[in-house]
Amino acid sequence: MKNWLFLMLAGLAISACTTVPPTNVHQPMTARPAPATDKLPASGTIYQAGASRTLFEDRRARYVGDTMTISIAETTSAATKSGTNASRSTSINAAVPLVAGLPGKSLQGIGLEATGSNTLAGKGDAAANNVFTGTITVTVIEVLPNGNLLVSGEKQVSIGAGTEYIRLSGVVNPYFINAANTVSSGNVADARIEYKESGVISEAQVMGWLARFFLTFLPF
DSSP states (O other): OHHHHHHHHHHHHHHHSOOOOOOOSOSOSOOOOOOOOSOOOOOOSSOOTTOSOOSSSOOOOOSTTOEEEEEEEEEEEEEEEEEEEEEEEEEEEEEOOOOTTOSOGGGTTOEEEEEEEEEEEEEEEEEEEEEEEEEEEEEEEEEOTTSOEEEEEEEEEEETTEEEEEEEEEEEOGGGOOTTSEEEGGGEEEEEEEEEEESHHHHHTSOOHHHHHHHTTOOO
8 A cells, every 4th residue: 555655646746847848859959169279379460370260251150069040930731632432232133933843832932132232431631730930049069071060959938837948950051041140941951840848738738647557458
């Protein structure tokens, strides 16, 4: 009895804790820039060899640890419709004629009739419409050999007792980064965009752990 009570209390404690929703975006979701070298050769008062930035270049992300803004504008729409109709009918008529000299004359002249029909009709419709807009600033976590940037980032917004998680990762071609250091989500390759939440509202939509436990072996 004590063991069951302990398990129930432990389950309640675990369920009461707000857990962070799992993610499928590229890890890590942030990266620190490489440390600058301590000793740089003296090469002039304006230009210094080994400096990561020049005076006249655009401030666009290009190194590990740099940040850029992703403008999320995702709209998906899909619809499908299918229908099936099939029918089959059969009819059989038979009669036994009157034949002299055969036993069982009482059964002669009896007519037999059998009919059958099968009908199948199926119909299915499915439709989905999704719109996701917003902005998120991500960090360059890797520079690929061809110059493309692997980016990843997360934004957390806490409202009341709930927390919203916006996550994004993917590969960005520097050519698509505009002068404002912003790129559209439509130009992000291998994009993984997530919007999840945790809190009382999201937990109310999940079946309790004890109910899930009994559903694993109940036959009905």
